[in-house]
Amino acid sequence: MVEIVLGTALAAIGAGLAVGLAGLGSGIGQGIAAAGSVGAVAEDPDMFARGIIFTALPETQAIYGFLIAILLLVFSGIMNPSLTLNVSQGIIAVGAGAAIGFAGLGSGMGQGITASSAVGAVVEEPDMFARGIIFTALSETQAIYGFLIAILLMVFAKILGG
């Protein structure tokens, strides 16, 4: 078995937080949006395509979390044993994972709620589609902040490109 140093083990926790929390938020958000879309499609089958679009929007948070987790796994030495992280870098990796994890959790749920509401608005008034997309996209910003901070933490801690 490969000997994993403490820093790398901490980075693994960071990766878990990143994909776990972001995935949780995204999953709940997508569930809310999907439930609304199913209701809309039950009343108006033409809503299927638009329902899919709104339901897909809260997926991005999970993608951000997944990306950060992959980066952490690759550059911490778990997927590439030639690399190792020291303890400080490991702690920073936990911070990076938590940044996208919690940001993705809030953003994903928020986006799901807005998406579900937008689906309701569109099925009630089809002209609301573009405005619904704009409102729903707004909740994306929090996940982007989390994603950026996670990347910056990894870059300046020399986890990425170190």
Next chain:
Amino acid sequence: MVEDITTLVTALGFPSYEIFLAVMILAIIVIGAIVVITTIRPVLEFFPYTYPNARVRARTGRLFTEKEFSEIVESQNIEEVKNYLRGVPDYAKYIDTYPLEKALDSQLAETYDLIARITPDNSKDSFKFLLKKWDIKNIKSIIIAKEAGLNHEQTVDLVVPFGELSNKLDSLIETDSVEEVLNALEGTEYPRILEDAIPIYKETGLLLPLEASMDKYLLENLLKTSATPEDDNTALLHSYIGTLVDVANIKIILRAKADNLKYEDIEPYMVSDGYEIREWKLKELMEAEDVSGVISGLEGTDYAPMLSDAMTEFTETGSMANFEKLLDTYVVKTAKGISLKNQFGIGPMIGFLSRKETEVRNLKIIARGKREAGFSSSMIKEMLV
């Protein structure tokens, strides 16, 4: 850096680096769990409403706009009204099958049925109980038909094929008299509900006590189904049902006072305990001398200002129509308020049900107006809620 951290760990009193990390990870887990639980809890509360609300909002989008209502009101005759409704899928399926009023009621009953099926568990009891409204409406229609001597076809035209008694309707319609209808109800809850009213009917021949007992049973028990709210959603449902009860009580008292009835004449018809207007207040209102006394007695409630404004018209015309229209509008406004206040929970369902009810009521007013000679479009518009 590592030395700095080691110094910090030692200064914090941790015997080793690993224990510090273990405590840190534990702290992250605890904080993470708190954040996750506190964030998810409110979401889970309205999550069950997501699906029904989308369905309800789709139907809300299909409700008639003011412009469409104006077009219907401007129809030349009842056939044009029917043609207009044939173009609306929700009504189209009933328009060619039933007479207009029955078609409208059937669509409304179907809406009630849909809401009762899709509403989340914590509000299901109330909406399912509300379906009894159609049983009660059907029983009332049948006993009125029997009293008026209507034939089988005419009676069938008055009955809506919805409600728990829908499979019993044929046997009820086939009876020959009011008493036979009451006998045919054996095995349902209605003989018990009507046990006090039946002797009065037998003695006086009046159907009103029978009808009032069923209305009272519906509202009283509907209020009870939501009396112990589990959350904000059920509390709002209770307040809406409470408003329906209060408005029903005020209407009964105003009508009774307009006919100079006394406390003992009115009391049997009242829903015993209202929502905002409680039992003691109802007693005070029933003991009022006249309509103006009732309105004075309502001082301090939301109902007093609007009813006071309508008092002049009542004094001039003696008509209760304006009072009733104002009270109906108040119910609609209450539902709209709940709908805006609680957009992710039960609000859209209450708002939609109220708007649908108003739409059907208005369509019935238009239909009646188009049938009666001498009713202009402007007169019909004035009557709309």
